[in-house]
Amino acid sequence: MTKVSMTVNGKAVSGEVEGRTLLATFLREDLHLTGTHIGCDTSQCGACVVHVDGQAVKACTMFAAExxxxxxxxxxxxxAADGTMSPVQKAFQEHHGLQCGFCTPGMVMSAHALLAENPDPSEAEIREYLQGNICRCTGYHNIVKAIAAAAAEMRPVAAE
Amino acid sequence: MYDFQFARPTSLDEAVKALSAEDAQALGGGQTLIPTLKQRLAAPEVLVSLTGIRELRFVRRDGDTLRVGGTATHGMVAREAAAEFPGLAGMAVRIGDPAVRNRGTIGGSLANNDPSACYPAAVLAANATVVTNSREIAADEFFDGMFTTALDEGEIITEVRFPIPERANYQKFEQPASHFALVGVMVAKHADGVRVGVTGASEDGVFRWTEAEDALSGNYAPEAVDGLTVSADGMIGDLHGTPEYRAHLVKVLTKRAVAAS
Amino acid sequence: MPKDFGIGASSKRREDVRFLTGKGRYTDDINLQGQLHGYFVRSEVAHGMLKRVATEAAAAMPGVHRVFTAADLESAGGLPCGWQITDRFGNPMHEPKHPVLAEGKVRHVGEPIAFVVADTVEQARDAAEAVEVEIEDLPPVLDMKAAVSGDGPLVHDEVPANLCFDWGFVEDNRDAVDEAIRNAPHVTTLELVNNRLVANPMEPRVAIADFDASTGDHTLYLTSQNPHLIRLLMGAFVLGIPEHKLRVVAPDVGGAFGSKIFLYNEEVACMFASIQLRRPVKWASTRSEAFVSDKHGRDHVTKIELALDDDGTFLALRTDTLANLGAYLSTIGSVTPTYLHGTLMAGNYKTPLIYVNVRTVFTNTVPVDAYRGAGRPEATYQLERVIDKAARELGIDPIELRRRNFVQPEDFPYATPVAVEYDTGDYGAVLDKLIEIADLAGFEARRKQSEANGLLRGLGVNTYIEACGIAPSNLVGQLGARAGFYDSATVRVNATGGLVVMAGTKAHGQGHETTFAQVVAEMIGIDETMIEVVQGDTAHTPMGMGSSGSRSIAVGGSAVVRATEKIINKAKKIAAHLMEAAEADVDLADGTFTVAGTDKTVAWGDVCLAAYVPHNYPLEDLEPGLEETAFYDPANFTFPAGAYACEVEIDPETGKVRIDRFAAADDFGNVINPMIVEGQVHGGIAQGIGQALLENCAYDENGQLISASYMDYAMPRASDLPMYVVDHSCQTPCTHNPLGVKGCGEAGAIGSPPAVVNAVLDALNSGGHKVDHIDMPVSPSRVWQAMQG
Incomplete structure (x- = not known):
């Protein structure tokens, strides 16, 4: 067993893990943060995407010790701490960008990562960025719409 | 997966030492190795993570060479090589997906030498040198059939040195499920000739299409390869394409890479 | 103005906040005190005699509590099939036993052989590797044509020629259809494959069984579309648990598409193990396991013949289908390729004579059952493909050929030659709407532009019809169903005016918590937030058949309406008493009771309070309280219909097909929540495009699944798909349910595959190319191959 310490959602946490313990497992089982989902075992589906040091990663393809x-x-x-959803979360609800909700956490995390890199993505850039996030319910149409709407919402208003 | 001890050295020396242990295995970004471990297809006693070695994490230009540290992620290369070697950056940005690119490393990709991985084609076409903790290996000496390389046990890729070509482009035709390369072709025009690296196609792993190199060295234009044919012998045939189809794509993508470079 | 609440409003989904903030509660998020973990030893070969399963070494491994094999499960029954099909000759289908753990033989890769239960899942998996399994290989039965030839190996020794049954529909039409085809001026014949698919909901299956020996209560947490059906099947047919001692709970379910209808081996094994070990037992599928254990879908090989007059009038239709059942009969595996398929062969057309022959075949593959559309996509695909082929052969515009044969508005109700009666529809209007929204007028200009870019552009247009609202129980009972197909709702009004709808259906992504609340809000005239919807727990909801076959709004929603009507009727009686008026004079609107011709009013909340605080209440005439249950059994199926258009661009050098435009015009009758309906259509189209272009569940010659992960099974990604143009403004309300609704869950998956493939063939017959036929999935390599001739 190895001791790991990290900051998760702003809180310092630590735990004893096996070498093989995945970050996703640590989050779900040890920290009871079950919003990070596991939908495949080949690093394809993206239901487990979280941010590590600001970058989107697949928590099922990274060890907790890493x-x-x-x-x-x-x-x-x-x-937000008071429960106010982020512009991306709000846009997903507004534009019906989710159905069963299982891929949704990964989608939201990827969308935030995209908008941090590229505040004004085209439709094609949004679709390309979601290469590693599979949704089986929505056909992506409303996810793409939601992310585009969130981008517009989050962009600073251009100076006149 | 089977359990193992996890080591996270912070220097190359520590890593080399850790890898000298019985059944120790290096872990790059883990984007291929971790799924393999999940399937219980590998059983290391010790997994030595290289990503804590800061000195191996760089992308920088050094004269006519682009130097990429062994643990530089695909995402770093996509961003940081864009100005210096756009052909390489354009290749890196097509690997996997954004989350995979944030973890996957050049060293991991090359050491694994998946027959459908993108990097091997770039290394061959660019005529890069693979630098390890003990030696320098020329691209033409590095790849040794699918999933096999010239690396010795415990040897760590510390850096890859890419001579920056005059022009280069990578064309990837994606396998529809995995989005790995069904066929990927990197064409690089150097001052002393053209090199063409082909991945995804051959049962022997990445290879150079030397007939095309000769033709393109004489006339760097898509039409230069019109008269050539690629043999389907030894090409991969699977659910996603016959050997003939792959052979056909090699030529199509080569022409497109030349046109786009 | 769009409505902002109630029926017809695009109310935002109340489900979303929990899903968007990581607070959804899926089965795998549940962990019980003292829980053990199970892992299955599965067959690695397709077909073989099970000579020995030795568990001693595994049982001695760290953390292991027990290793179960078929020998332990002698008291358990096999997994039952819910629908008895009678063959062409009047014989019942063959029903070989479907054991929970392999007995004597293994019949597909992935079949569970042993179940290891340990403290942790990794311990269980370690021990599973120590279970010694000795199998004597038998030649696998894979190709359906070879399987039914009669001289090959048998999947089940007691099933000759691997033929579960040979079904003719309608058998009495057989000779007349043969004769019509023999004498027809033109017959178009097509042989095609409807590719095998894997449903792939993003949430893998999970089961947690919890037997409490102190009470005798059994609780099963399960990824299920129909907890009551699971309770019935597991309790009554497999483990002998009385229904009142078995509670099945389906928490949030992360997609299903049919694959979570069925009773699976794994949940039975978990419950059995929990009973034996007196501890909760959890099993969570990995995606790799899901590929070899979730029921697969489709997998038909069909020859279809369409007889036409010289002017294109359809004269007769005959189909000959081999349908793959896999190794065992699944829960509704027998009805999917028969009654859910043959009854739709008339499509939207007035073909006077139709005969459908389906032979269902056992093979050494994962069992096949319902997947989104279930039989109806197979029917639509073959019909709409053969019509396009006939149009090419006769030189008639394919849209015009369809239009000439449509069932016309004045023909309704229209009885088809395949035993169903369409109540309403206007197929011409839907097609006109499609032509408008798809901008078909601009197609030729777009084609020229594509040609200028070196690309081939093609257009595919087709219609579809489906039967939803499953099902009238007395009818399906005659056809062999072993269950009724009503649904149910209990509406419980609280003293403070809020109410709870307890539904027999179980949403798994469709947003019923929102939609059902809209229906009740509309009827009573109160805010949607006053209504809570409870579903997915047999302890808290009335017996229902769950959510599948686009039945939830048409059948479950109708039950909600009926229960709410009962509530309103009783509330009016209370209101009449409170207002000292005649009940017949009391109206309810906008949450207020009024008396006609007076200014007397009483608010909804006051009536609810009176029901529970009956101080001023007609106790001599009425019970206190306000809670009603309704069961609704539909009088007929519903018949959503639509017209779909797809435009593709093909790169002739690589064979890569890109969907450039996709439009869908649907008639779902009345619509409760347009936003949700459109989302359902989007998702269905994506799965249909997936089937047409990408997805292929393939076995090799040894019966190993090749497409066994997302590395080889091509799931549609965002970059594979376009934005869709959808419309549901053509509405011919269903005539026999109270909401006038038809259902929308499967339409997209039914209507889209032929549109895509017909578009591809249109492209491949342009620019001097000629390709007669191509099978799904239309992968780049297949397109390129077809173009090579």
């Missing part, structure tokens, strides 16, 4: 000292943000850490 996150030693890292800043981790999960879906549970995206809304």
């Amino acid at each position: 996150a030693e000292g890292a800043e981790v943000t999960t879906i549970e850490g995206i809304a």
